[in-house]
Amino acid sequence: MTLSLVMHDWRLLERIVGLTNRLGCAYTKVAVQARDELYHATIEFTGPPDALRRLDAQLSRLLNDDKEMSRR
Amino acid sequence: MSEPAESTGAQLVLDVLADEGVEVVFGYPGGAIMPLYDALYGHAIKHILTRHEQGAAFAAGGFARSSGKVGVCIGTSGPGATNLVTGILDAYMDSIPVVAITGQVRTVLMGTDGFQEADVTSIMGPATKRAVCVRDVNDLERVLRNAFRIARGPRPGPVLVDIPNDILKAKCAPFNPNAPRPIPASYERPDAAALEEAIALIAAAERPIAIVGGGARSSNATHMFRELMAKLKMPHTSTLNGLGCAAPGDPRFLGMVGMHGWKAANLAVHQSDLVLALGMRFDDRVTGRVDRFAAGAKIIHADIDASEFNKIVKNKVALRGDLRQTLSHLLQRMAGRSLPTFEAWAEQAKALGGPLPQDRMPNGELSATDVLDEFFALVPEDGIVATDVGQHQMWAAQRQRAAHPRNFLTSAGLGTMGFGVPAAIGAQFANPRRKVFAIVGDGGFQMTMPELGTIRRYELPVKILLIDNHRLGMVRQWQELFYERRYSATDLSDNPDFVMIAKGYGIQAERVEDTGEMRDALERFINAEGAALLHCACFPHENCWPMIPAGGTAADVLEANPEAAIA
Numbered sequence: 001m002t003l004s005l006v007m008h009d010w011r012l013l014e015r016i017v018g019l020t021n022r023l024g025c026a027y028t029k030v031a032v033q034a035r036d037e038l039y040h041a042t043i044e045f046t047g048p049p050d051a052l053r054r055l056d057a058q059l060s061r062l063l064n065d066d067k068e069m070s071r072r
Numbered sequence: 073m074s075e076p077a078e079s080t081g082a083q084l085v086l087d088v089l090a091d092e093g094v095e096v097v098f099g100y101p102g103g104a105i106m107p108l109y110d111a112l113y114g115h116a117i118k119h120i121l122t123r124h125e126q127g128a129a130f131a132a133g134g135f136a137r138s139s140g141k142v143g144v145c146i147g148t149s150g151p152g153a154t155n156l157v158t159g160i161l162d163a164y165m166d167s168i169p170v171v172a173i174t175g176q177v178r179t180v181l182m183g184t185d186g187f188q189e190a191d192v193t194s195i196m197g198p199a200t201k202r203a204v205c206v207r208d209v210n211d212l213e214r215v216l217r218n219a220f221r222i223a224r225g226p227r228p229g230p231v232l233v234d235i236p237n238d239i240l241k242a243k244c245a246p247f248n249p250n251a252p253r254p255i256p257a258s259y260e261r262p263d264a265a266a267l268e269e270a271i272a273l274i275a276a277a278e279r280p281i282a283i284v285g286g287g288a289r290s291s292n293a294t295h296m297f298r299e300l301m302a303k304l305k306m307p308h309t310s311t312l313n314g315l316g317c318a319a320p321g322d323p324r325f326l327g328m329v330g331m332h333g334w335k336a337a338n339l340a341v342h343q344s345d346l347v348l349a350l351g352m353r354f355d356d357r358v359t360g361r362v363d364r365f366a367a368g369a370k371i372i373h374a375d376i377d378a379s380e381f382n383k384i385v386k387n388k389v390a391l392r393g394d395l396r397q398t399l400s401h402l403l404q405r406m407a408g409r410s411l412p413t414f415e416a417w418a419e420q421a422k423a424l425g426g427p428l429p430q431d432r433m434p435n436g437e438l439s440a441t442d443v444l445d446e447f448f449a450l451v452p453e454d455g456i457v458a459t460d461v462g463q464h465q466m467w468a469a470q471r472q473r474a475a476h477p478r479n480f481l482t483s484a485g486l487g488t489m490g491f492g493v494p495a496a497i498g499a500q501f502a503n504p505r506r507k508v509f510a511i512v513g514d515g516g517f518q519m520t521m522p523e524l525g526t527i528r529r530y531e532l533p534v535k536i537l538l539i540d541n542h543r544l545g546m547v548r549q550w551q552e553l554f555y556e557r558r559y560s561a562t563d564l565s566d567n568p569d570f571v572m573i574a575k576g577y578g579i580q581a582e583r584v585e586d587t588g589e590m591r592d593a594l595e596r597f598i599n600a601e602g603a604a605l606l607h608c609a610c611f612p613h614e615n616c617w618p619m620i621p622a623g624g625t626a627a628d629v630l631e632a633n634p635e636a637a638i639a
Contacts, residue, residue: 009204011193011194014194014197015197015198018197018198019198053382054379054383057378057379057380057381057383058379060378060379061377061378061379065201065202065222066202068202068218068221068222068257069202069204069215069218069219069222070218071214071218071221071254072214
């Protein structure tokens with residue numbers, strides 16, 4: 001599973017790594033670019049399909065809270 | 073009077089808190105957070121000094137659980153912040169809106185292993201919706217505003233704002249009460265097609281059952297839930313966090329579902345052909361063995377948080393949105409239509425289980441379940457009951473008669489011992505005119521017992537019902553059932569004199585150990601003026617029944633120790 005994630009706080013990667021580990025998944029490739037005060041990450045995850053689905057859903061929640069916190 | 077030309081970070085924090093409607097905060101001072109405490113001196117926001125930061129976090133949670141408002145707790149850097157972690161994670165697991173504010177060492181010291189320095193945002197990250205350190209005083213107001221907005225929802229939860237000492241001291245523009253407010257978080261509307269699909273499934277069902285969870289409390293959907301159940305005459309059950317949602321006395325309410333739920337509730341779910349899962353998340357204490365949970369049922373899952381859909385149990389229909397809105401839309405769409413009702417199935421479901429099983433007591437021994445039966449018969453309807461965690465929690469959950477989900481407060485998801493007394497303190501501040509009770513076991517009580525000092529200082533009329541079985545009872549029960557009665561580290565037979573301890577804090581206290589004296593003692597306790605503690609010295613080996621062993625199904629329910637003998 002490859003996800004393109006947009007983060008306002010680059011430290012969110014730490015949470016993503018933690019979640020990935022807790023769900024029994026792993027990542028095989030991480031690329032992050034800073035652009036226009038945002039951090040664009042492309043991450044390749046591996047793991048059981050159910051765990052990847054849960055990871056995807058939880059990341060959406062995480063990124064949404066990140067977006068809300070950055071609101072001006 | 074003209075506005076001050078400039079303010080400080082600390083003053084700004086209090087200005088924003090006041091503007092967000094905060095009247096009470098729970099906390100404990102220390103070095104890095106001192107500028108905020110200096111600003112609090114003489115401030116209109118009331119600061120409640122707990123005896124430990126964990127007490128502050130639980131109290132903020134109890135305040136929020138019982139009121140629906142955001143609870144606020146404060147700690148200093150390092151140990152002050154780490155002592156908050158358990159209470160904050162507790163709020164996260166049960167989706168409780170809390171804002172935690174921690175002091176941090178000066179920005180120049182961050183990362184140097186400075187005195188009382190901890191990487192709090194990293195530690196708190198997985199325990200919160202967001203954990204943010206503010207490094208520029210000009211960001212402070214925005215971050216705090218967003219913290220409150222995120223804490224409130226759509227799915228509530230805790231947010232941490234970590235503020236270095238120099239940021240609290242820094243000069244900044246004064247708070248502008250007329251500045252535009254951030255727009256509240258938007259709530260997704262339930263999808264019309266999904267609502268229609270749900271109605272079609274209900275119409276076609278023969279044995280439907282509803283399971284209501286904490287989402288109904290968060291979204292203030294209790295009334296809508298009761299209306300739907302009354303309309304459909306559907307049997308319904310509740311998770312631990314959903315207790316109080318069912319209409320009091322509704323004969324179709326089957327009691328709590330799950331590991332220590334009522335037998336009828338579990339068997340009815342097991343035999344159902346449709347489950348309406350409303351604001352609940354299929355916790356493993358509810359489902360047991362997932363692949364056999366409601367195996368013959370289709371699932372309609374209503375939740376505000378899409379990440380809950382298909383996380384544990386696959387649904388047939390997902391209704392995303394605020395539960396109150398979802399139920400309101402469902403009811404509107406059902407109006408005027410010919411839909412079946414389910415009285416006959418509800419009767420059948422009720423008959424699937426009998427009364428709660430109870431261990432027989434040796435002569436003269438006080439039964440904890442008898443105490444709780446009497447207690448809940450006497451508690452006033454608007455009384456608020458907070459529990460700690462363990463056997464007494466499950467016994468209370470089985471027996472409670474809360475008229476509203478904000479009347480029964482318990483640490484459900486995290487199952488945190490020590491929660492009961494400080495949560496009751498928070499609830500009492502949120503509800504100063506109501507009777508607030510804490511039901512605690514002897515294990516959990518001793519984890520946050522110093523909060524008796526908080527009760528005393530603020531002259532809170534909190535009443536503590538102590539179910540003392542001289543054991544860590546739930547662990548002991550598992551050791552009896554599943555670990556060949558090897559009672560490792562669960563004996564508390566050398567407990568202190570709790571009555572003397574309470575009296576040492578100036579709190580009236582009484583001990584009861586005789587069944588014949590129990591009712592009178594409970595009446596004196598419930599009607600006492602001010603704080604009180606009733607120490608119930610109970611039989612050590614009473615077990616909590618029914619019980620579905622972990623990973624089991626409703627068919628595996630135990631109603632007594634299969635070996636029959638009391639250990």
